[in-house]
Amino acid sequence: MNKTENQRAWFFVAPVLVLVAFNALIPLMTVVNYSVQETFGNNVFFWQGVGWFEQLLHSERFQAALGRQIVFTAIILAIEIPLGVAIALTMPRKGPWVSVCLVLMALPLLIPWNVVGAMWNIFALPEIGLLGRAINALGIDYNMTQQPLAAWFTTILMDVWHWTSLVVLLAYAGLISIPDAYYQAAEIDGARPWAVFRYIQLPKMKQVLTIAILLRFIDSFMIYTEPFVLTGGGPGNATTFLSIDLVKVALGQFDLGPAAAMSLIYFIMTLLASWVFYTVMTKNDAR
Amino acid sequence: MAKIGLRKLRHSYLTNPTVDADWAVKEIDIDWSDGGAYALLGPSGCGKTTLLNIISGLLTPSEGRILFDERDVTALAPVERNIAQVFQFPVIYDTMTVYDNLAFPLRNRGVDKARVDRRVREIATLLELDDMLSRRAAGLTADGKQKISMGRGLVRDDVNVMMFDEPLTVIDPHLKWKLRSKLKELHQRVRATMIYVTHDQTEALTFADQVVVMREGEVVQIGTPVELFERPAHTFVGHFIGSPGMNVLPCRIRDGGAFVDDCHVPLVEKLVSQDVAGQLELGVRPEFVRFVDDGVPAQVVRIADTGRHRVVETRAGGARVFVLCGDDEVIPEGATHLAFDPAHTGIYADSWLIGGGGPAQ
C-alpha cells in the first residue's frame, strides 16, 4: 500500500522535473560546455580550460560594463524602493478610489519592454519628443543620443516609470494586511506618524519589501530590452550594461567561448547577490 | 484616574439611521466612579465593542456626550483623552525589545530618561516581565505579549481609564485563569478605572465590581455579580449568566399568585394581576429547582453527569427545565414533579422582571 502511493507521487512530480531539465539544466550545461572551449566554426572545438574566464575578468571592457551595471542597479533601487513605499503610503486603504489607484499603478507594468523603450526614445528626442523639448525649453542642453549623462538620466527615469509600480503594489499589499488595532494602539501610545511608520508599517512590510528588492535587483541587473531600444548602449558605451555587452560579444562578434564564460559569471553573480540580499534581510526573522 | 459619564449616547454606523435596528448602540446613560473595575458583557454583535471604542475615542458617537471627570471629551482624539487600551490580539512593536515596548508611550510623550527607566522597571516587576526586558518582544508567547500590551498602558500614570477588549481570546485555556487573576490583582494594586469588554461571563464576573450586560445595543442590567445571578432583571441576563442558564417557563397570574400548568407556584411577594400586561414568564435557575412528590408536573428527559453535579433535563409547563442535582441525590425516572424555591423565583413580563426574584439589594 505504501509503495503504490509513493510511486504515484513521483508520477505527478515527473513532468516538472523534465520541464526543469529542458528549461534550465540543459541550456546551462551547453553554456558551460562552450565556456571552456574555443571554436572557429564548422563545429570544431579546442579545449581552452579556464582561459576565457581569466581573460574576461582582466578585461577592462568587462569591468567597465560591470561597473555601469552595478551603478545603474544601485541607483534604481535607491529611487524605486523608497518612492514605491512612499506612494503606497499615500494610497487610500478603503473606498472606491482603491481600485482606481490599483489600475493606474498596474498600467506601466502591462506595457511590453520594447514598447516602453520605443516610447521613451521618442518621448526624449530633443527635436520632437515632449520630454526632450520641455527640458530644452527650460534652457538645459539635453540630448540623450549625444550626452552620456542625458542618456543615463533618461534610462533611469524610464526604469523608474516602468517599475516603481511593482514596488508600490507589493508595499501596498503589505500595508493593508496590518490590522487596525495596531494603528489604534499607536494612536493611544501617542506615537507620531514617523514612529508609526518606523515601528509598525516598516516592520510589517519587511517581507514584501524583501521580495520587491529581490525582484527589482534581479530584473535591473539583467536589464536589456529597454536600454537597447532607447539608447542602443550609447552614446559610445555609456549605457552598455552587462547584458548588452554580452549580446555584442556573442552575436556581434560571434565569440561564443568568451560569451559563454561571461554568461556564467553573470549568472553566478546574480545568484550570489540575490542569496546575500535574501539572507541579510531575513536574518533577524528567526527570533 | 477619572470617573466616567456617558450621557444619552447613541451610535449608528449608517449615515441615516431610521429603524431601531440601525443603531449599534441605543441610548445609553452610565456613570462609572473613579478607580472602579467594570465589565461590558454580552454576545457578539451586542454593541459592547462599539461602546468601548466610543469611550476610547476611536469612534465618534452619532449622538450624546462622554464625560471624564465632568469634562466633555466627546470631540477629543484618543491621545488627548489619556486612555490606554488592550486589544483582542496582542499589539506589540515587533522590532523592539520588551523594554522599548514598555518605554514607547513615555518616550513619545517626551518623559525624561531616568523616569522612563524607573517606570518601566516598576511595571515590569508588577507584570513579572523583569527577566525578559532585553528580549525581542516578537519572540514572546501570546500571554507575554498581552502583558506587554497591558504594561504600555500601566507605565503612564496620567491614564484616565484603561480598557480591555476581550484580552484573553488568544491565550491558551490553561493559562487563562492565571491572567484573569493577574488582571484582578493589577486593578487592586493600581486602583485605576478599568473597563473590560468580553462575552465570557467568568472573565466579566471575576474582574468587575459592576457588570453591564448588553444585548442588541441596549443595556439590560447593570449590577454586581451577585445581583446578576440572584436577581436577573431580564430573562436574557438569566439565560446568559450561569451555565446552564435560568429556566424560563410560560406562566399565568391569578389571584396574586403564579400558575404554571394550572399548578400554583408560591412566590415571596403577592402580584396584582391587573398590573401585569404582556407575555408572562416565570424564571428560576436550575440551582433552585428540586424534585418533589407534589408540584409542577414534569418529565425527566436526560441526565448529564458532570462529575461534581448532575444536570437533569426535564420538560415542564411546555418548556425545557434544567435541574441541578448533587452527587448523592436520588433522581426520579419518567414522570415527576418540580418545586421552585420561592425566594429565587421571578416573574417576567415581556422578558422584564416585574416581581419575585432573589433578594433585592
Added chain:
Amino acid sequence: MTLELKNVAKRVGTDTHIFATNLTLATKGFNILLGATNAGKTTLIKLMTGLERPTSGEIWFDGKNVTGVSAQRRNVSLVHQFFVNYPNMSVYENIASPLRVARIRGPEIERRVGETAELLRLTPMLRRRPSELSGGQQQRTALARAIVKDSALVLLDEPLANLDYKLREELRDELPRLFEDRGTIVVYATSEPSEALLLGGHTATLHEGRITQFGATAAAYRAPPDLATARVFSDPPINAAAVVKQGGEVALNADVRWPAVGAIANAPDGEYTVGVRPHFVAPAQQSESAVGLDGRVLVTELSGSESVAHFELGDQTWVAQSHGVQAYEIGEMHRFFVDVSRCLYFGADGALVTAAAA
C-alpha cells in the same frame, strides 16, 4: 462497526508525537479525546482520518486494515476548530459539496441537504454566503457538511473552541442528539474537562502523547489511574499535596490530620500524594467529618453560578470551587473544609491507591 488502533505510533524525526497506542472506538456515544494543547489530540485525529500515516502499527476500520488508505478514500469527515467553508459558495452549495464529489444525483442532493439543514437549523440561511453568517451558524454549516456525507467516521477537532460560550453551550447540547442513532463513530477532541463531562460517552485522556485512560466519561473522571491523568481531567486543577499515612491517620502537616478512610485505609504506612478535586474543598462546613484548612485567599474567580478561590496553604496553592457567589476578601484568612471521604491517594509512582491493591 469499530475503529481500532493497533500499536499505532507516530514519530517525526526524533520526536515521538504519539507513543504506541491501542484503542478501540465504537459507534455508541461520543469518543472524546481530552488533553492539553500539544498532548497529541490533533495528531491522533489526523492518524484516524488518514491525513497522516502512523510510523508503526495498524489502523483497522470495520474489520478492514486501512492503514495506508488516504483520507479521500476513507469514508470520513473532519470538522475543525476554525470554521472551514467554501467562501464563494452559498450555504446550500457548501452542504451539497461532499455529495457532488460523491457523484450523487440532483433530487437526492436536494433531499439530503434539506434534511441536514433542517436538523442544524440552517434552512433560512441556505441562500446566503458563509461570510454573512454568525460564527455559530458558520460552524453549523461545517458540521452539516460532515453530517450530510453520512460518513462512517466523523472527527470533530475542538469544534466549539472559537465560539462564544453561550453558543458553545447550545451546540454542546445539540451535538450528541445530531449523531444519535446514525451508526457513526464520532471522535471529539477537546482541552476542556467540563466539556467532556457534559458530552458524556467515552473519554480517552491524553498526556504527552500517551493515552493514560479510556472509559465511560463520568466513571473515568471518578477513578483516574494516576495523578497525571487526574490533572488532565480536572478544571480547575486538582489539589495535590504530599501526605504521610501512619496508623489510621493521614497527616498533611503537623496541624492537619484526618482519619484514613476509603481505599487508603488498608494501604501500608508511608508517603502518599493526596488528590482533592476543588469542589470537595468547600468554603463552609458541610459535614461533621470535614477537615478544616486555614488558607490565605489569593485570587477569586466567579463564573455566574460558581465561585473559585485560590488560597495559600504553607508553600502550596490550593483551589476551592463552590456553588453560588461567595464573598471572599483577597488576602483574608479563610477556613476551607475538605471532604476527606472523597480524597484520592496516589503512591510514590503516581498510581492511584485502590481498595483492591491494598
